[in-house]
Amino acid sequence: MKITKKIIAVILSMLLIGAAFAGCAGGTQNEGEGGANEGIDLKAGFIFLHDENSTYDKNFINAANLACDNLGISKENRIYKTNIPEGNECYDAAAELVDAGCKFVFADSFGHESYIIQAAKEYPDVQFFHATGTRAHTEGLANYHNAFASIYEGRYLAGIAAGMKLNEMIANGQITADQAKMGYVGAFPYAEVKSGYTSFYLGAKSVCPTVTMDVTFTNSWYNEALEKEGAENLISNGCVLISQHADSMGAPTACENRGVPNVSYNGSTVSVAPNTFIVSSRINWAPYMELAMKAVAEGKSVDPDWTGTISTESVLLTEVNENAAAPDTQKAIDEAKAKLVDGTLHVYDTSTFTVTVSDSKNVNAKVDADGHLTSYMADVDSDDNYTPDTEVVKDGYFHESEYRSAPYFDVDIDGINLLGNVE
Numbered sequence: 001m002k003i004t005k006k007i008i009a010v011i012l013s014m015l016l017i018g019a020a021f022a023g024c025a026g027g028t029q030n031e032g033e034g035g036a037n038e039g040i041d042l043k044a045g046f047i048f049l050h051d052e053n054s055t056y057d058k059n060f061i062n063a064a065n066l067a068c069d070n071l072g073i074s075k076e077n078r079i080y081k082t083n084i085p086e087g088n089e090c091y092d093a094a095a096e097l098v099d100a101g102c103k104f105v106f107a108d109s110f111g112h113e114s115y116i117i118q119a120a121k122e123y124p125d126v127q128f129f130h131a132t133g134t135r136a137h138t139e140g141l142a143n144y145h146n147a148f149a150s151i152y153e154g155r156y157l158a159g160i161a162a163g164m165k166l167n168e169m170i171a172n173g174q175i176t177a178d179q180a181k182m183g184y185v186g187a188f189p190y191a192e193v194k195s196g197y198t199s200f201y202l203g204a205k206s207v208c209p210t211v212t213m214d215v216t217f218t219n220s221w222y223n224e225a226l227e228k229e230g231a232e233n234l235i236s237n238g239c240v241l242i243s244q245h246a247d248s249m250g251a252p253t254a255c256e257n258r259g260v261p262n263v264s265y266n267g268s269t270v271s272v273a274p275n276t277f278i279v280s281s282r283i284n285w286a287p288y289m290e291l292a293m294k295a296v297a298e299g300k301s302v303d304p305d306w307t308g309t310i311s312t313e314s315v316l317l318t319e320v321n322e323n324a325a326a327p328d329t330q331k332a333i334d335e336a337k338a339k340l341v342d343g344t345l346h347v348y349d350t351s352t353f354t355v356t357v358s359d360s361k362n363v364n365a366k367v368d369a370d371g372h373l374t375s376y377m378a379d380v381d382s383d384d385n386y387t388p389d390t391e392v393v394k395d396g397y398f399h400e401s402e403y404r405s406a407p408y409f410d411v412d413i414d415g416i417n418l419l420g421n422v423e
Contacts, residue, residue, distance in 0.1 A: 039072025040297040042104055043079070045097030047090060047116075049109035051082040054222045055266040056247040060108045060131070063285035070290055071297075086111025094119035098126050104296045105129070106289065109221070110192065110406075120144040127296045131285070132192060134382045134406045137305040147288050148405035149308035152199035153340050154281030154315040156347045157333050158263050159203020161279045161325060162241055165261050166208040168326035175240055177210040183234025184215045185227050185244040185251045189418075193217075193245045195400060195407035199347050200243055200263070201416055206352070207332065214239055216419045224248035230422040235260050237419075252277060261324055268318045278325045279333075280318045287314060307405040311341050348398035350374070353413045361412050364388045371414070373398065378408040 046064050050057040061080070068078045079100055081093040090112045097105050098119070106129045107116045113133040120128040120143050129145045130136070136146035166180045182204060186193045197215055204211045214234055218226040227250030231242050235258050243263040244251045252269035255262035255276045262273055264280035288308055295302045308314025320330045339345035354371030355362055366375035377388035380403045392399045392408065400409045412418070 039074065040294060042071075042073060042293055042297040043077045043101045044068065044073060044104040044293055045079045045081070045094075045100065045102035045106070047081045047084050047093050047097070047105070047107040047112060049084060049086065049112070050222050050247065054247040055249075055264070055269070056221065057082070057108065059266045059282050060285055063289055064106070066286045067289035067293065070286070071293055073293070084112070086115075088115065090115035091118050094128070095122075098123050103127060104293050106292075107131070110190070117141070117144055127292075127302070129292050129302075132406055134404060137404060138381050139304075141304075142301075145292070145302050145304050145306070146405055147292075147306040147308070148401065148407070149283040149285075149288075149314040150310060150401050151281060151283050151315055152195050152347050152400055152407065152409070153310040154283075154317055155196050155199040155265075156203035156206075156340075157317055157336055158243070158279050158281045159200040159205075160207055160332050160336055161203075161320065161329050162200070162243065162261075162263050163204035163207035163211060164326040164329045164332055165241060165278060165324075166204065166211060169240060170208075179238070179240065180208055180211045181239050182211060182213040182241045182243065183231065183237070183239030184213055185230040185234070185242065185246045185422075186215055186217045187221050187246050188219060189217055191410040192407045194411070195409035196245045196265075197243070198409060198411070198413060198416065201413075202347060202352060203336075205415065206336075212415050212417065214417045214419050217421050218246060219421055220246075222247040224250040226422045227251045228254045231255060232258070233422065268321075270321055274321075274323060276324050277321050278329070279320050282316055282318070283308070284314050284316045287312065305405050307401050310337065346397035348400055348409065350393065350396055350398065353415070355411060355413055365411060373411065376411065378403070378410075380404045380408055 048057045052058045084090050084093045094105055103126055108131045110132045113130055116128050116130045120141050124143055127143050132148055133146040136144050169175045170177055184197045201213045216230045227246040227248050231251035231254035241261045242255050244265055249272045252262050252264055252273040256273035261278055262276045263278050266282045268280055270277045292302050350373040355365055355367050355373050357365050357367055364377045368374050373393055376393045378390050378392045379386040379388050380390035390403050
């Protein structure tokens with residue numbers, strides 16, 4: 001068998017996560033309880049962009065709670081800073097956590113990165129961890145680390161659930177095949193968002209070939225009013241199923257009000273959309289947090305850039321809501337997941353989509369006569385100008401999150417129509 005960089009990364013990730021869970025096989029332990037896990041000697045600080053009202057931040061907060069519980073970190077040794085903007089407030093929060101005695105500091109939003117790097121340079125004896133960032137592998141700081149997961153795999157599986165629903169609607173005569181148009185409420189036109197909505201679309205297209213998708217942006221990670229308005233606009237524009245990379249209940253609520261199926265992100269929204277919520281994908285951050293906190297407590301090193309995968313249970317889906325999902329949706333998800341795990345299926349298989357190259361878009365792409373991607377230079381080693389520096393297409397697919405944990409897929413593919421910002 002050919003040993004590839006991806007296979008090695010998966011094996012190493014599984015070994016590391018296994019180590020992080022060592023001694024925790026008996027289940028979750030609440031802080032302050034006795035038992036086999038006596039707890040580790042560590043004060044941990046967490047910086048969150050919003051609070052539990054945001055599905056994005058709630059996913060991180062839940063993971064922090066679980067990781068600290070599993071490691072026996074008491075309540076008084078975990079400090080949470082919520083509603084910290086992507087500005088100097090982030091540096092201030094990090095400094096306050098250091099002053100409080102934290103040796104582990106974790107921040108959860110892309111725009112926090114420069115401020116966490118500033119803190120890492122000022123406090124070399126504290127280990128700083130940042131989700132969704134891009135610069136740890138080039139900064140060369142021993143105490144600054146990035147992490148992400150291959151959520152595009154989860155998005156793809158959620159897209160299969162969406163495609164199954166479209167097929168059911170076509171079979172029932174609710175729509176025709178050429179009316180299988182989805183809508184997507186995105187936050188910003190960043191690579192992370194583009195990678196998410198493209199993988200979601202490709203999952204749907206794998207089972208419903210006629211699907212198209214409109215995308216609108218709120219230019220905010222969390223704005224319930226704009227997210228709801230964006231979903232309503234998409235529905236009024238003929239979209240018969242809605243998904244999102246946005247962090248409130250705005251879009252799912254709009255879908256429930258209009259009776260339109262919805263695929264969510266970062267956790268179940270069945271509480272506000274019991275009749276329309278189908279499924280949700282999310283990153284499971286608990287394994288990485290445990291791995292990192294345990295390493296800090298033991299004085300061990302942590303990779304500067306870490307990628308979790310669906311194979312390491314760092315990418316999860318909620319239970320399928322049978323009230324809204326098409327029959328056999330879970331079976332279709334399970335079959336595709338098995339192929340992702342064994343490497344026989346690649347989300348960005350270049351034979352499954354086409355790309356239009358023009359002066360205004362996809363300028364870093366090369367395509368064949370049929371429009372299939374043959375080369376793409378991505379800005380893996382990001383600089384201020386986002387200079388392309390790494391070839392990421394080989395072996396017939398785009399290698400997302402393999403050369404850097406944070407997504408760098410920012411190709412505009414055919415079948416996805418970008419509408420611009422919610423007005």
